[in-house]
Amino acid sequence: xxxxxxxxxxxxxxxxxxxxxxxxxxxxxxxxxxxxxxxxxxxxxxxxxxxxxxxxxxxxxxxxxxxxxxxxxxxxxxxxxxxxxxxxxxxxxxxxxxxxxxxxxxxxxxxxxxxxxxxxxxxxxxxxxxxxxxxxxxxxxxxxxxxxxxxxxxxxxxxxxxxxxxxxxxxxxxxxxxxxxxxxxxxxxxxxxxxxxxxxxxxxxxxxxxxxxxxxxxxxxxxxxxxxxxxxxxxxxxxxxxxxxxxxxxxxxxxxxxxxxx
Amino acid sequence: xxxxxxxxxxxxxxxxxxxxxxxxxxxxxxxxxxxxxxxxxxxxxxxxxxxxxxxxxxxxxxxxxxxxxxxxxxxxxxxxxxxxxxxxxxxxxxxxxxxxxxxxxxxxxxxxxxxxxxxxxxxxxxxxxxxxxxxxxxxxxxxxxxxxxxxxxxxxxxxxxxxxxxxxxxxxxxxxxxxxxxxxxxxxxxxxxxxxxxxxxxxxxxxxxxxxxxxxxxxxxxxxxxxxxxxxxxxxxxxxxxxxxxxxxxxxxxxxxxxxxx
Numbered sequence: 001x002x003x004x005x006x007x008x009x010x011x012x013x014x015x016x017x018x019x020x021x022x023x024x025x026x027x028x029x030x031x032x033x034x035x036x037x038x039x040x041x042x043x044x045x046x047x048x049x050x051x052x053x054x055x056x057x058x059x060x061x062x063x064x065x066x067x068x069x070x071x072x073x074x075x076x077x078x079x080x081x082x083x084x085x086x087x088x089x090x091x092x093x094x095x096x097x098x099x100x101x102x103x104x105x106x107x108x109x110x111x112x113x114x115x116x117x118x119x120x121x122x123x124x125x126x127x128x129x130x131x132x133x134x135x136x137x138x139x140x141x142x143x144x145x146x147x148x149x150x151x152x153x154x155x156x157x158x159x160x161x162x163x164x165x166x167x168x169x170x171x172x173x174x175x176x177x178x179x180x181x182x183x184x185x186x187x188x189x190x191x192x193x194x195x196x197x198x199x200x201x202x203x204x205x206x207x208x209x210x211x212x213x214x215x216x217x218x219x220x221x222x223x224x225x226x227x228x229x230x231x232x233x234x235x236x237x238x239x240x241x242x243x244x245x246x247x248x249x250x251x252x253x254x255x256x257x258x259x260x261x262x
Numbered sequence: 263x264x265x266x267x268x269x270x271x272x273x274x275x276x277x278x279x280x281x282x283x284x285x286x287x288x289x290x291x292x293x294x295x296x297x298x299x300x301x302x303x304x305x306x307x308x309x310x311x312x313x314x315x316x317x318x319x320x321x322x323x324x325x326x327x328x329x330x331x332x333x334x335x336x337x338x339x340x341x342x343x344x345x346x347x348x349x350x351x352x353x354x355x356x357x358x359x360x361x362x363x364x365x366x367x368x369x370x371x372x373x374x375x376x377x378x379x380x381x382x383x384x385x386x387x388x389x390x391x392x393x394x395x396x397x398x399x400x401x402x403x404x405x406x407x408x409x410x411x412x413x414x415x416x417x418x419x420x421x422x423x424x425x426x427x428x429x430x431x432x433x434x435x436x437x438x439x440x441x442x443x444x445x446x447x448x449x450x451x452x453x454x455x456x457x458x459x460x461x462x463x464x465x466x467x468x469x470x471x472x473x474x475x476x477x478x479x480x481x482x483x484x485x486x487x488x489x490x491x492x493x494x495x496x497x498x499x500x501x502x503x504x505x506x507x508x509x510x511x512x513x514x515x516x517x518x519x520x521x522x523x524x
Contacts, residue, residue: 011381014378017373018370018371018372021373022372093363093366094366097363099333100331100361101385101386102354102357103353255335258349
């Protein structure tokens with residue numbers, strides 16, 4: 001385990017060295033990343049110019065929600081970029097190379113891409129989080145701080161699971177599937193607002209199918225003091241279980257790759 | 263020691279006629295054709311042997327290499343490499359082998375070659391002393407001293423191939439697969455690569471399996487030749503067996519291909 005983490009660190013350092021070869025491209029990517037999610041923020045901002053609350057959430061509360069969700073997503077994307085772009089890894093035959101090295105496949109794919117340029121978006125997420133934190137009138141005690149940590153970590157694991165499942169599907173299609181983007185990039189957009197505001201059916205989907213609600217809506221209510229049940233604090237940890245079936249799908253995909261070739 | 267016994271492998275390949283209409287039709291009902299890539303392939307290779315594995319394009323050479331290196335699972339038959347079944351004990355198996363795909367790189371594109379080597383040291387968990395010793399030896403024999411500081415993308419094809427071969431020997435594998443190692447190289451680089459492979463075999467007793475279309479590679483390197491066509495082993499003999507036809511080796515091999523109707 002320790003050896004694996006050390007090796008991952010080495011992979012990342014090689015990635016960063018590579019990125020430094022293309023300084024201008026890197027700066028532009030950071031800026032682009034910042035601007036795209038700034039767009040979403042603007043949409044939200046203008047919305048609240050007209051309405052004082054959406055589904056019972058004030059402007060600061062939504063900013064807080066978006067900030068946390070975006071942090072989780074960005075963290076996952078930064079690390080799991082190899083799975084996000086997995087179809088190119090398979091097509092270029094890079095996966096054959098991964099198979100002839102004596103290490104875990106997931107670790108090697110994780111190490112094959114690391115997107116430091118997502119730091120632009122991360123910065124924005126942090127700024128929004130700090131703004132929301134200071135203006136939404138939460139009294140910050142230990143359970144609340146823990147809740148935020150769980151939300152970010154649980155959300156990151158959830159998105160990691162989706163990226164992993166999407167990559168597993170590439171073994172069957174060889175193409176990356178546009179539909180997977182609904183659950184990653186699409187979710188990033190619609191997760192701007194607490195998913196409860198979209199109605200009962202969507203919330204049910206976000207609880208039992210792809211558990212966005214568990215890392216966002218339910219603990220958020222606890223965070224904002226709207227509800228007091230303690231289980232809400234730990235709901236994000238439950239969402240992490242989502243990664244188990246995703247890993248199962250990945251294993252099935254690998255076995256198919258071994259029997260079908262590319 | 264490599265033992266292959268009655269290995270079979272077939273692929274499903276989608277077939278359709280040319281034209282847009284046909285493409286649309288194929289979207290709904292696709293016709294598959296089963297292609298036998300390998301049909302009861304058997305051979306045994308002893309430790310320290312150098313074997314040329316030849317055959318026309320599409321004969322099943324890559325499939326064999328993929329099975330031997332643990333990437334592909336065959337449909338039937340048994341295969342043991344140093345007492346292990348490659349696709350069942352992938353991690354332990356690949357620790358002992360080195361693979362060079364002539365058409366693909368295993369070096370990290372944007373960083374100096376030595377950074378790639380350092381990362382490989384951690385991937386294969388090579389001890390510090392062994393790494394230092396192997397690196398020094400490879401640097402001297404492959405004349406890598408100046409190349410190690412250059413990013414892989416700035417190397418010429420011949421220089422890169424020397425670095426690739428170095429990279430796959432850092433962990434001191436007992437078995438080396440070379441898939442068209444001299445493809446596209448100029449005369450000087452070809453000779454350098456050949457000479458190095460010969461020395462590696464003599465001094466370390468490394469078993470080498472070489473696939474190539476360059477008959478001069480075969481002439482220079484191997485004493486034993488396995489000819490494969492349409493997924494079957496057609497001939498397993500020495501260079502002299504092939505030469506018996508007399509004349510130029512390329513012509514002889516072309517005549518063999520015609521004789522076997524492959």
